[in-house]
Amino acid sequence: MENPFEDRRTFVGYTGIEMTEIGPDCAAGRLVITEDHHQPYGIVHGGVYCTLSETVASTGAATWAQAQGMAGAVGLTNITNFLKATTSGTLHAVATPVHRGRTQQIWNVEITREEDGRLVAQSQVRLQNVRDVSAF
Numbered sequence: 001m002e003n004p005f006e007d008r009r010t011f012v013g014y015t016g017i018e019m020t021e022i023g024p025d026c027a028a029g030r031l032v033i034t035e036d037h038h039q040p041y042g043i044v045h046g047g048v049y050c051t052l053s054e055t056v057a058s059t060g061a062a063t064w065a066q067a068q069g070m071a072g073a074v075g076l077t078n079i080t081n082f083l084k085a086t087t088s089g090t091l092h093a094v095a096t097p098v099h100r101g102r103t104q105q106i107w108n109v110e111i112t113r114e115e116d117g118r119l120v121a122q123s124q125v126r127l128q129n130v131r132d133v134s135a136f
Helices: 011-015 046-067
Strands: 018-022 027-032 072-082 090-100 104-113 119-130
Touching: 011 046, 018 046, 027 046, 046 072, 046 090, 046 104, 046 119, 072 104, 090 119
Parallel strands: none
Antiparallel strands: 018 027, 027 090, 072 119, 090 104, 104 119
């Protein structure tokens, strides 16, 4: 699946995240790790996991919100637990909904390493449904 951020100069576009599945019940993405994603100790920076989690959760939540006649969804809270250090390779993130309501949604995200399938981070992202983007 094409990266919807490639043609836009956004933060996510700079990260290299590629969406691999986009739907109202599941969203997934991948990220090939480079040294640009490292913190000073040579491992993936925690913010990379948070960004990957919020990107896939927001994409799934926005897809669902749009199907309900809303404009989309934006992140409110991102709680990410770092479980295993990663230095290289490819990360896969899968987001699934826990709750979808009139005003907010909660999505769980699991991030695994492609090389060994190990769970390296787990997130819960709370999102606000957006009815009108002109409010921004």
